[in-house]
Amino acid sequence: MLSVDTTQLLKGVLDLAVLAVLRDDDGYGYDILRRLRTAGLTEIGDASVYGTLRRLFAAGYLTTYVVPSEEGPHRKYYALNPAGRTQLKQGGEVWREFASTMNTLLREPA
């Protein structure tokens, strides 16, 4: 049985998606999750985003800083560093090429 759902597709491109929503604005965990969901990745879970952020940080693509908050806990903001921007650019190219190939493959005969 062929089963393609967004969760499976997302696995391969989650890194890229997280890097993408950080391109213009830094963000903290829950904020990043919200951006991804607003953008249409509604099935994405908190653990996926948190785990991906930790891993991208460990891999050296992100920097973090803590912003104190008057009410509630401090927030840890994540920001792209130059390595992260390079990664986003390269990953974006790979994705566009891959997506265009898939589109060609899946094109319905007119």
Place this chain on the structure above:
Amino acid sequence: MNVEIAQYAAQVGAALSDLPEHARNDLLEDLPAHLAEVAAEIEAEGGGATLAERLGPPSAYAAELRATLGHPGGHSRTPAWAGRAVARVRARWDALDRRLGPVIGYERLGEFLALLRPAWWVMRGWLVAMLVAQLWRDGDGLGLLPRFEGSTLLGLLVLIAFVVGSIWLGRRTAAAPPARRRIRLALRAATAVVAVFGLGLWAAADDRLMGSYWHESSPASWVNDPYSQVNDIFVLGPDGQIIQGARLVDQDGSPVVLGYCAQRFGWEGPGGGGRGWEWRVVYPSCPDLSAPQLPWVAVSPAPLPWGTPSPSATPSPSGSAMPSPSVTPSPSASAAPTPTR
């Protein structure tokens, strides 16, 4: 809320315990802070829901976290086959967990087992106190309360101290498992020792309550036998001679089996015991034990009138042979043995 966060994080951590330490630490280091952020957002959006309701059960959260590993830059150091094996065991346990839970009215069996944790902490404290008391007095005797120098009061104080300590440790490790792998392993090993000791204690208590401690046929009764030091019996006649092939009989005419060699005859003697083996035991019964050095025992005993009974002879306690009075004991032996020193 903080307790809920700590518990949730601890349960996620427990579900990831098979990961290599650094990968696990990378994932878990920030988790409580992150969960606090999430909790604050939940609060801001109206609140009311628990973490588990918003994020799913900790095990699911852990599974999702695990799925984010293994991409480029991932950390997994475990070989793929081990990972698959662990996943299989995990899946099987998960199925069992869900199937057995409803039997006792819970969604998952693990849910119920988690409730029993504090009970285990109390029991662990008691077991450690018992273990310490046992080591203290070189394992002599065993009660249900630890005793030190025979003092019950001191034992009670120690017991309370250990139980309180165990509860403290339990709460602490449940909220935040020790970060260092070596400490976690040491704790686990200590738990295993305590569990094994507990099983032994339970078996010993059961044994004693069943009364088999004093049961005649149990080897333990030999231990408490005042004749446990006896290896063999030498029966001396009035002439001071060792009577070979003697049988011992009690007031009821039942054979008396005395001494290590005679007892051993029961389980590995010629014929391997069997019915009436007691009657086939003759004294001295150790084949290779030389006669005791007694100054008044003559070196060469005179033959007995009824000969040497063979061990395979039919049991006949009332044996027809009667010592004939005409036998003269060897001249060198005096009738009344008077040990002179």
